[in-house]
Each structure stands twice: as C-alpha cells, then as structure tokens.
Amino acid sequence: MSYFSDIINGTKTLLTGMRVTGGYFFVNFFTKRDVITQQYPNNIETLEMFDRFKGEVIMLHNENNEHRCDACTLCEKACPNGSIEILGDKAKDPETGKNKRFLVKHIYHLQMCTMCGLCIEACPVNAIDWGQDFHHVEYDRSLLTKVLNKPGSKIMSGIKG
Amino acid sequence: MILNIFTDIHELLLGLMPENIVHITELVLIAVAYLGIFAILGLFLVWLERRIAAFFQFRLGPNRVGPMGLFQTVADALKLVSKELTGTEKADKFLYKIAPYFVITTALMSLSLIPFSYEIHAFDINIGLFFLTSVSSVGVLGIFLAGWASNNKYSLIGGMRTGIQMISYELSVGMAIVTMVVLAGTLQISEIVEIQKDGWLIYQGHIPAIIAFMIFMIAGTAESNRTPFDLVEAESELGAGFHTEYSGMNFAYYFLAEFVNLFLISSVAVILFFGGWLSPFGITDAIPFAGLFWFIIKVLGVIFIFMWFRWTFPRFRIDQLLTLEWKFLLPINMVNIVLMALMVWLGLTL
Numbered sequence A: 001m002s003y004f005s006d007i008i009n010g011t012k013t014l015l016t017g018m019r020v021t022g023g024y025f026f027v028n029f030f031t032k033r034d035v036i037t038q039q040y041p042n043n044i045e046t047l048e049m050f051d052r053f054k055g056e057v058i059m060l061h062n063e064n065n066e067h068r069c070d071a072c073t074l075c076e077k078a079c080p081n082g083s084i085e086i087l088g089d090k091a092k093d094p095e096t097g098k099n100k101r102f103l104v105k106h107i108y109h110l111q112m113c114t115m116c117g118l119c120i121e122a123c124p125v126n127a128i129d130w131g132q133d134f135h136h137v138e139y140d141r142s143l144l145t146k147v148l149n150k151p152g153s154k155i156m157s158g159i160k161g
Numbered sequence B: 001m002i003l004n005i006f007t008d009i010h011e012l013l014l015g016l017m018p019e020n021i022v023h024i025t026e027l028v029l030i031a032v033a034y035l036g037i038f039a040i041l042g043l044f045l046v047w048l049e050r051r052i053a054a055f056f057q058f059r060l061g062p063n064r065v066g067p068m069g070l071f072q073t074v075a076d077a078l079k080l081v082s083k084e085l086t087g088t089e090k091a092d093k094f095l096y097k098i099a100p101y102f103v104i105t106t107a108l109m110s111l112s113l114i115p116f117s118y119e120i121h122a123f124d125i126n127i128g129l130f131f132l133t134s135v136s137s138v139g140v141l142g143i144f145l146a147g148w149a150s151n152n153k154y155s156l157i158g159g160m161r162t163g164i165q166m167i168s169y170e171l172s173v174g175m176a177i178v179t180m181v182v183l184a185g186t187l188q189i190s191e192i193v194e195i196q197k198d199g200w201l202i203y204q205g206h207i208p209a210i211i212a213f214m215i216f217m218i219a220g221t222a223e224s225n226r227t228p229f230d231l232v233e234a235e236s237e238l239g240a241g242f243h244t245e246y247s248g249m250n251f252a253y254y255f256l257a258e259f260v261n262l263f264l265i266s267s268v269a270v271i272l273f274f275g276g277w278l279s280p281f282g283i284t285d286a287i288p289f290a291g292l293f294w295f296i297i298k299v300l301g302v303i304f305i306f307m308w309f310r311w312t313f314p315r316f317r318i319d320q321l322l323t324l325e326w327k328f329l330l331p332i333n334m335v336n337i338v339l340m341a342l343m344v345w346l347g348l349t350l
Helices: A002-030 A074-078 A118-122 B005-016 B019-056 B072-081 B093-112 B128-149 B153-184 B189-198 B206-223 B248-273 B290-310 B318-346
Strands: A056-059 A084-092 A099-109 A128-131 A145-147
Touching (some): A002 B290, A074 A084, A118 A128, B005 B019, B019 B072, B019 B093, B019 B248, B019 B290, B072 B248, B093 B128, B093 B248, B128 B153, B128 B248, B153 B206, B189 B248, B206 B290, B206 B318, B248 B290
Antiparallel strands (some): A056 A128
16 A cells, blocks of 8 residues: 555655745744845945955965065966966075075956966965955956055065075 | 725716727726736736745845835846847747747636636636636647747757646646535636635535645646746756747746746635635625735735745656656546535535
8 A cells, every 4th residue: 555655655745845945934034034145235344255255366464564475486377367477586595695586576367367266276385365355346457457465575584485 | 885996987988988889998998907917917926936935045035126126027027028039040930929929818818717806807707617727728839839839959848748747737627626616516706706605615625625725736836837847947957948949028928927827826726715805704795895805815825835835846757747647646636526526415515
C-alpha cells in the first residue's frame, strides 16, 4: 500500500516546506527582521561592507607614511587589462651603497579594473590590498585614475628591493 | 435608500439616445471597463508577486516608484510599450502575430463571467461555469500557436509541453469543478453563490469538498502555468519557453494574461468553495457593494496561497508531472465525485 502512504507522505513534506517558507514570509512581512536588502543611495553614510568585500585596490601605509611597495611591477604584469601602471626609479641606497629601485607612482585605473584580485595575489610583499570603499561614482572618468602611494611616502625599511 | 449607480447611468443614457443604441453603448462601456480591470489587475498582481516573492527571499522588492513601489509595474509596462516588436525571420507571421490575442481575448471573456459582487456581474448565464472552463481552455491555443509559429526550438518544446500539461490538468480542474457542481446543483455562477448563504460550500460539503479544493489548487497552479508547473517557460531549460521570440507589447500581453489567469483561477476557487462575494456569517449583507470588498479579500487570500506555492516548491520533471496527474489526481478525483454524489444523495451535507 505504498500508494496511499506516498500521498500522505508527499502532502506532509509539502506542508513542511510551506511552513518553513511561510515562516520566512511572515517574519519579513511584519518585522523586516531578516531583510538583507540595502537601500543603497539612502544609506551611503551608514553602510558598512564586509571584510572580504572587493571595493578597490589600495596601498597599505603605516603611521609613518611608509608603504611596502618596492616597485617590482609584478602586479602590473599580473593585471589582465592593464589597470595598473608603475613608475619607478633607481637611486643609491644609503645603507648598502648599491643602486636600488624605488616607487615613484603606483597608478591605478579604477575605471578599467574588474576586481579580479590577481594583482593582490601576485604581490610578494603584501603592499596592496582590498579597500572597503564602495562609492566610486564620478562625473568624469579621469577622476577614477588614482595614485595609490600617498604623497611623500617612502618604502618601509627591511623590504628588500 | 440604495444608491444604484448602474441604474442611474442606464437612465441617463436612455434620456440621451434611442433604446437599441443605448444597448450597444452599454456593451461598449462594459467592454472598456473590463479592459481597464484587465490592465489594472495584471499590473497589480505582477507588483504583488514581486513584493511577496521578495519577502519570501529576505528582500524588499520594488519600493521606489510610487507608494510601496505600486507604480513600478506601470513603469515597466510603459517601457514595454515603447519597445520594438521583433520576431524571427522564418516565423509563421500571421499565427505569430495573432497568438497573443488568443490568450488575452479568452482571459477577458472569462473575466466577464466573474461576479465581483451581487451588483457587478457582467455576464450571468445558466451554464456559467461550463462556459468559463470551455473559454479558458481556448487560451491554451494561444500559447500553443506561439510555440509553433515562432520557429524556435525552445518555443516549440515549450508549446508542446503546454499541450501535455493543459490536456492533463484541465481534466482535474474540470472534475474538481464537477464535484462542487454536484453539491451546488447548478452551473449558474450567481446561483452557486446564493446557495452558500447558509454556509460556504467547503463547509457544506466537508470531506469531499476539502479534497476537491486541494485538487483544484494543485491543478489550478498547473493551469495558470506557475511554478512548480512552469515547464512551459522553464527559464533554466528553455530560455523563456513559448514566448522566447516575443518582445515589447506582445510579450506584455502574455505576461499580463498569465496573471489575469491567476486571478481567474483564484476567483473560481472563491466562488466554488468560499462563498464568492458573501461576507462571513452574513455580517455585511445589507450594505450595497460590500460584496466587492469581501470578494477581493478572499481572492487575494487564494492568490497568496498560489504565490506561497510558487516560492516554496521546485519545478517538476515532465514525467513527474504526468505521474501526478494520471496516477494520483485523476483516480482520487473520480472516487471523490462518487463520494460527493453519495453524500448529496444520502443527505449527509451540512
């Protein structure tokens, strides 16, 4: 008699499913407790993104305005669509007396970036990372081209070039 | 003092023109009114569906255009009107263009049979329910033609699936209706509602009526092509199924007609099981047009159950669809009719 038990069992499981989804509906209909929608333009001030959110590429600086980038250009090579340009130069290192490469400008074209993260994976010294900023709206495309190293910053001591 | 605006309008028109022209004018006026109801219903139900779906999925749904996003679907419809009507080069042009009109015409014709209240009932004939089921069956032809005429393999598969699904589930809907007609003893919709003054038919018929109601809800979901029975337009398999090749307003016709069909199925459920426009326990029977309020409330309740189905159950496979109909619903339905007939014969109804 699996015919009738199939019917009863089927009805039971369907009602179980409806109870679960119905619970979701009534909770969200009356309290909006679990609603995860962000009402974007209205909450720019208060919106906080998640730790792993890929907003933009940033360069990490410490409190002495020092970064870890030694202008090795691995990120520039890793970028599939040329969003990163690195301007570097060579100067005599005061400690060792040898010629050493240092970073002049780390130029980042946000308008071309696909947030693939290959540059961040490629970086051997963890100089660049994901930023949390999500509000990139500009009226002019050129405003999205950014220089990632802050003006006047220099390389942290101890990073070998 | 009962304010009857329909009589007032009739007398106003009689004062303006001869009697037979008044008759034609009134027909035109009613047709225009029902076209308006069709459009508003379709747009409102699309909004409702999106809103309810959102709450099921922890979202908010459209809430920017107008109060609570009510005009979102109006904006969408306006966008669709402004779009180009495209089609495949080798489509059967005549059938391709005529197909959407089958769907909306039948939906409109069925709509005329729905009693919104005691006063608002455009077309009340003695074979009302029979006429309703027959006319709404023709709507399948529109979907079938669309699938065939588009000259697209996905449309064709969608159209064929429509044929299978409709032939199967029309039977279940029909037999569930017959079960209730056995109890009501009439096919005239206004009389079926009047009978329920002593108690709604789902109460009068108790066990077989509840079984018939469950079968009606399952088969009604299939009739209106909604998930879990949306094999006809299964997005993940067939693109958009039968309306893959339709764009702009032709697509909107299908979209609106789908939701008007949902309203029709829900209305039939309300008429057959929940007392149509009658208020519970007759609390507001004396107030004119109060029936409209109760009817809309009940229909929205049934529509909510259909939407609840849609956002809970996953889609059937085609063989599961046929197994459910021919091995489960149909035998249960047949036994149920006999049970109902015996109950009416032995006077076991409440």
